[in-house]
Amino acid sequence: MAAKGEILELKRNSSSSSGNNWDRIVNDVVRIEKRLFPKHESLAKSFEEELRKKNAGLLYLEVDGEVAGYVMYAWPSSLCASITKLAVKESCQRQGHGGSLLRAAIQKCRERKVQRVTLHVDPLRAPAMNLYKKSGFQVDSLVRGYYSSDRDAYRMFLDFDAD
Template sequence: MAGGSVLLNELHRKATRWDKIVDEIVRLEKKIFPKHESLARSFDDELKKKNSGLLYLEINGDVVGYVMYSCPSSLCAIITKLAVKENHRRQGHGEALLKASIEKCRSKGIHRVSLHVDPSRTSAMHLYKKLGFQIDTLVKGYYSSDRDAYRMFIDFDKD
């Protein structure tokens, strides 16, 4: 990872900078994702859920990326969002965020992490495959009536 002071943090409800960090993430969310895919309006509600978590990456105090996940059961987790500011891509930040979220889930005893990805997002597909995710199935109309998604997963050995 290039440049400056780099910090990967978990967002906690009682964080002193909660509002500032959530505002930066919401701005990033609005910029990166189409309106119908954005959690910008419901972001605070999503983070209040007991089974969700968010890790974010700061460089010199500026939030440059985040990953959001939820654990709907004690055995599986879902990566719901992964985003990195455009001018910070291809520097290992997305990989660092994804690895950290996978490790977080793994430390909770999760056996499977899954996610959805647009098949046309080749960089994202490459990253997920690099970290061991496999394609499970094609979900027709996942994002919209004319936009599908691959459901991908990674399983952990049950010790």
């Protein structure tokens, strides 16, 4: 059974009565990023810069007042968006949170009327591959050396029906 949590959107200059939400959330996300991704794949050093880009968004899952996971997405054009990062804290994995975050990001992309969402995933990460396939993503191609000289990625896509 999934732990209860709330998916929220990190908004620029967001703050609340409990202080500066932006700093706390970004710090929590960076901590997760550093734990789950190899140094050369981590956005930890450039995270705030990435988030300040005009066409980028971040949704995060808060469980018991802590950031348990996040999904970062971008929409560089009106035609296509991409899921650039999706991560869930190790202690919160296998509880449905990754799927909830992915669905929320896909919905945000739908609201922007994009026609396609893309992402890259290591073919050896079976749980991630299963999640994306279950969500309707299809493998487009194998990108050799995407992560490093000895680590490839599948480029995957999800097309929306034209309204």
